[in-house]
Amino acid sequence: MTTFVDRVELHVAAGNGGHGCASVHREKFKPLGGPDGGNGGRGGDVILVVDQDVTTLLDYHHSPHRKATNGKPGEGGNRSGKDGVDLVLPVPDGTVVQDRHGNVLADLVGQGTQYIAGQGGRGGLGNAALASARRKAPGFALLGVPGQARDIVLELKTVADVALVGYPSAGKSSLISVLSAAKPKIADYPFTTLVPNLGVVHAGSTVYTIADVPGLIPGASQGRGLGLEFLRHVERCSVLVHVLDTATLESDRDPVTDLDVIEAELRAYGGGLEDRPRLVVLNKIDVPDGQDLAEMIRPELEARGYQVFEVSAVSHAGLKELSFALAGIVAETRAARPAEESTRVVIRPQAVDDAGFTVEYDGELYRVRGEKPERWVRQTDFTNDEAVGYLADRLNRLGVEDELVKAGAKAGDGVAIGPEDEAVVFDWEPSLAAGAEMLGRRGEDHRFDAPRPAASRRRDRQAEHDEAAEAYDEFHPFGG
Ligand SMILES: Nc1nc2c(ncn2[C@@H]2O[C@H](COP(=O)(O)OP(=O)(O)OP(=O)(O)O)[C@@H](O)[C@H]2O)c(=O)[nH]1
Numbered sequence: 001m002t003t004f005v006d007r008v009e010l011h012v013a014a015g016n017g018g019h020g021c022a023s024v025h026r027e028k029f030k031p032l033g034g035p036d037g038g039n040g041g042r043g044g045d046v047i048l049v050v051d052q053d054v055t056t057l058l059d060y061h062h063s064p065h066r067k068a069t070n071g072k073p074g075e076g077g078n079r080s081g082k083d084g085v086d087l088v089l090p091v092p093d094g095t096v097v098q099d100r101h102g103n104v105l106a107d108l109v110g111q112g113t114q115y116i117a118g119q120g121g122r123g124g125l126g127n128a129a130l131a132s133a134r135r136k137a138p139g140f141a142l143l144g145v146p147g148q149a150r151d152i153v154l155e156l157k158t159v160a161d162v163a164l165v166g167y168p169s170a171g172k173s174s175l176i177s178v179l180s181a182a183k184p185k186i187a188d189y190p191f192t193t194l195v196p197n198l199g200v201v202h203a204g205s206t207v208y209t210i211a212d213v214p215g216l217i218p219g220a221s222q223g224r225g226l227g228l229e230f231l232r233h234v235e236r237c238s239v240l241v242h243v244l245d246t247a248t249l250e251s252d253r254d255p256v257t258d259l260d261v262i263e264a265e266l267r268a269y270g271g272g273l274e275d276r277p278r279l280v281v282l283n284k285i286d287v288p289d290g291q292d293l294a295e296m297i298r299p300e301l302e303a304r305g306y307q308v309f310e311v312s313a314v315s316h317a318g319l320k321e322l323s324f325a326l327a328g329i330v331a332e333t334r335a336a337r338p339a340e341e342s343t344r345v346v347i348r349p350q351a352v353d354d355a356g357f358t359v360e361y362d363g364e365l366y367r368v369r370g371e372k373p374e375r376w377v378r379q380t381d382f383t384n385d386e387a388v389g390y391l392a393d394r395l396n397r398l399g400v401e402d403e404l405v406k407a408g409a410k411a412g413d414g415v416a417i418g419p420e421d422e423a424v425v426f427d428w429e430p431s432l433a434a435g436a437e438m439l440g441r442r443g444e445d446h447r448f449d450a451p452r453p454a455a456s457r458r459r460d461r462q463a464e465h466d467e468a469a470e471a472y473d474e475f476h477p478f479g480g
């Protein structure tokens, strides 16, 4: 028996960004060349991609830790570090990605559909990129940002148009074997099928997939037999087919009661199957008693509103009508579905509010939260005063200082940037605010101002340059 794994917990880690390099160009007779430290490379992403050739999540069950490669650090001579390599993980069609709390992050349907499960860290800028008129030879570079590490749960929900449900040995797998080219295991003992089988049916110009699930018995919703767990594989189907056995030898069963039992279990499962169109297949009419029984109960089933098909997986009677009827329902459902579902989509993790940040006083510290300030902190080498100064300038330009003032922060108050457990905490020096004043605030147009002293104009140029470097960092998020 092949192993079938349809749920795994996966730990992904994207690659870290490479550090930027701080270096000064050296040449004979030119002892003080310019800064020439290159940018770090970006870390590789971890990307899930639907691959129709992959049918189980078994690989990830065996090795659930996956990491993309890191970006290389920048080097002197303006050499950028190499980017890390993306790690592409093939997953079966119909893989649902969830976080550890069961929130669905992505539903991967259709060959080639991608999901970035972990985003690589951006590379740090080298000192060459950080140089400016005022900061001619920066003695620092930005650090690479760590790649995103996440725990996710992958769950497989087979994508089939038609789902066969019924008691064990009703002939579900037999029907798949004669309607399609698939060759599932068939035997006369219950629970032959332990995992869903999938087949492809060609009916006229319509091609559709058909799947069975392990047989259901009374109490399946309480876990009897193989339980209802496998029903999630048919949640996406367009039509449910009740396969009823007209030739069962069990004295307490008949097709109509079987139907009631299975319907009760489906109701207990829910999962959106309640309102799915369904039809009834009376199987095994090649057996003489079966044919008689089928004819006898057909009116009652039709009175209940079911379309009824009498078939035999052995003699192939009635199969053509059945497969064309199913094709009709599938085609109808497809036509009603929005078109974009069939196109290839790339799903990225939800973008964080990029522009914003918040300042909150928690009774002890002023907490600054926001994508940019938090990243900037991670990019900062706190052993280097110049790098720390650069961070202060960046925070200033974003308006963090202003918001701290508004929130009531005073000299010497503690300020924390980042999430609780890994925040960087420092004592606030309002002198930075004065600096911000002189650098000019965003949004003001100095062309309407009276001429100002040269020093002030120089500072404006500096601010402009820093904003340009910032923009460079934002638009080349991966260094290089
Ligand atoms: N005479 C007759 N026997 C059939 C027919 N269809 C299936 N069978 C037999 O019924 C038995 C069960 O068939 P399967 O296809 O394995 O049934 P299943 O519904 O997939 O059963 P589980 O996988 O155990 O849930 C096998 O011995 C089949 O040969 C039919 O149309 N006529």
Ligand SMILES: [Mg+2]
Binding pocket: 172, 173, 174, 185, 186, 192, 193, 212
């Ligand atoms: Mg079977």
